[in-house]
Amino acid sequence: MRLIGLSDEQGQIRIEFGGCNMKCPYCVHIHQPKKEWTVDEVLDYAGKSTTENVYLGGAEPTLQKDLLPLIEGLHKIGKRVILKSNGMKPDILESAVPFVHGFVLEIKAPGDDIEGIMELTGMSRERTENYVKLLRESMDIAKKKWLRVWIRVIPEYVNAETMPRILPDLEGASEVMLYQFMSNPDFDLPFMGHEGPTPSWREMKGLGEMILGTVPQVRLVGERGKLVLKK
DSSP states (O other): OEEEEEEEETTEEEEEEOOOSOOOTTBSGGGSOOEEOOHHHHHHHHHTOOOOEEEEEESOGGGOTTHHHHHHHHHHTTOEEEEEEOSSOHHHHHHHGGGOSEEEEEOOSOTTOHHHHHHHHTOOHHHHHHHHHHHHHHHHHHTTSEEEEEEEEOTTTSSTTTHHHHHHHHTTOSEEEEEEBTSOTTTBOOBTTBOSOBSOHHHHHHHHHHHTTTSSEEEEEETTEEEEEEO
């Protein structure tokens, strides 16, 4: 398995994988060094920790051929696993359902904004149209468990005008996390001329309040820290 990070801090083991089937121009992971780990090595690391929660993320975990054996192994040793994915491999998510506590899936823009999603993912039109279909399949699978929908708020694509077109896909999710673009230099590369946190925190709260009519809880993450909005 190709990892770009393995850590145990703040009550969570984070296993960050390298490699992705998208080419998002703002992604930091494509530039990060990767190291090979075996399933047994990762399980040994996790098994020595008293931390129960394990987050599988990074670029795209579902590309790792040993992902399911790892998830099953973590479940067997009593870990509570959250799997993050871009949703392009719903078959992997379906296989993971019995062994995970929940999922994190990202929505990049309204599903009908094919041109925008092409710009955000660096994929062709054909691949983008297929991705939108696969993501919706993955969303339906993930809603069988706990699901956080993660939205990176890049104002040209996610804003007060476009959010109503995103809301139908959020129905049935456990919560939504809105991340203020460029608010953490470890997460983003400059894109669309944005080199600092955007949009404003006031606009972030406005989007969160819009979403509360659809999901029970919204987490805002950005330059002012974290804020949880509940119905």
